[in-house]
């Protein structure tokens with residue numbers, strides 16, 4: 250038995266089987282039932298959305314042996330011939346190869362003859378935008394004085410290339426890409442009719458990969474069944490589509506959460522060596538971070554991150570999306586992605602004190618106590634310096650919050666000492682009352698002078714990393 254591709258085998262034979270084009274289907278059905286159908290249509294939309302399919306169904310509606318109907322029988326000789334493409338009154342013209350005046354002249358002559366077998370002759374002109382100007386002009390004459398019993402359907406993927414004079418004499422339908430959900434249901438129906446086992450996640454992957462076209466979706470499904478050895482499972486579908494297994498993406502997010510830079514870098518190396526496309530990985534990771542952000546913001550919690558990570562997440566996403574666009578124009582994307590991961594090491598040292606003091610940046614938006622805060626209080630009766638800093642910062646707001654996050658806190662038997670850069674002592678002292686409320690012992694501020702030295706050290710560390718990564722060496726060193 251010859252194998253028939255799903256896209257062909259499951260080409261819809263009735264209006265009700267057409268997926269995702271409800272307004273068009275409804276209008277056409279009504280037009281036929283009310284005997285108000287047009288003699289000229291334009292079907293526009295990208296590939297594989299059902300333009301040709303709809304044109305053929307309309308041809309059946311007009312020529313079905315049981316009479317003009319919006320529900321053609323599908324079994325009479327005319328219906329069957331139309332489905333096979335062999336009906337003598339249906340002309341499928343490919344304007345990409347017959348774009349000239351002679352072809353349209355032949356068509357103009359043909360329209361004067363009566364139909365051979367059916368009630369209407371239907372001309373389906375595919376890729377109609379490819380017609381030459383002369384051909385369009387000749388066609389226009391026919392559309393202006395349409396001889397009876399002829400219907401024209403111009404199918405095109407580029408509506409803007411159809412002259413306005415033609416457009417104004419046709420009824421235009423714009424086919425829309427189906428949603429991922431609609432594609433999934435379409436694929437599911439095929440698999441269920443075929444009795445093929447499948448995993449939900451695999452269907453989703455195929456639907457997402459088929460970029461809105463049902464023909465692509467059906468062809469991918471064909472491949473997935475073959476590749477999966479007769480079933481559609483997630484693992485082999487991931488391989489087929491070249492997507493990174495969800496397990497790996499999850500692990501990546503987990504490591505991000507743990508800020509385990511070392512393992513992340515090693516992981517990138519390994520994936521690259523294993524032949525995975527890091528651009529694909531990056532796309533999946535940034536998609537995942539995006540949904541983490543949404544969930545952490547709206548629900549208070551994502552799969553890996555929660556409300557208190559939102560600032561970090563925004564920072565990560567910023568760096569990662571930039572890396573994504575840079576990597577596209579870079580011969581070795583791996584380097585860009587490694588650098589992006591390395592940058593995360595400095596996640597808490599983003600804003601220079603100078604910028605803060607100039608008041609250009611608002612670091613921590615003032616927030617009222619939320620439910621989560623209360624829950625944390627109840628669940629964590631043990632005193633935790635990090636928590637205290639966070640809460641004190643929230644209450645004191647702006648600069649103080651940022652300064653506290655950078656501060657070192659020293660705990661002695663009878664007090665807490667906040668060690669900050671000298672320039673910040675005054676600012677923090679002004680809010681000491683508020684800050685103290687969050688600590689179980691008295692709090693004092695002490696200015697320190699290491700700013701310069703510390704910064705230098707940090708930079709050296711970064712330089713070392715880069716040198717290690719790129720196996721480079723320092724040639725000149727510029728003193729600031």
Ligand SMILES: Nc1ncnc2c1ncn2[C@@H]1O[C@H](COP(=O)(O)OP(=O)(O)OP(=O)(O)O)[C@@H](O)[C@H]1O
Pocket residue numbers: 255256257259260261266267268269270294295296297298299300301302303375404406435463464465467
């Ligand atoms: N709306 C749809 N509902 C169900 N299946 C569809 C739909 N659109 C496309 N298909 C599937 O894709 C195949 C191709 O569809 P069709 O030839 O109608 O697309 P088209 O819009 O004419 O594309 P092209 O611009 O490439 O000619 C069909 O055989 C069918 O399997």
Ligand SMILES: [Mg+2]
Pocket residue numbers: 300301302375404
């Ligand atoms: Mg087509």
Ligand SMILES: [Zn+2]
Pocket residue numbers: 312313314315321322323324325326327328329
């Ligand atoms: Zn019929």
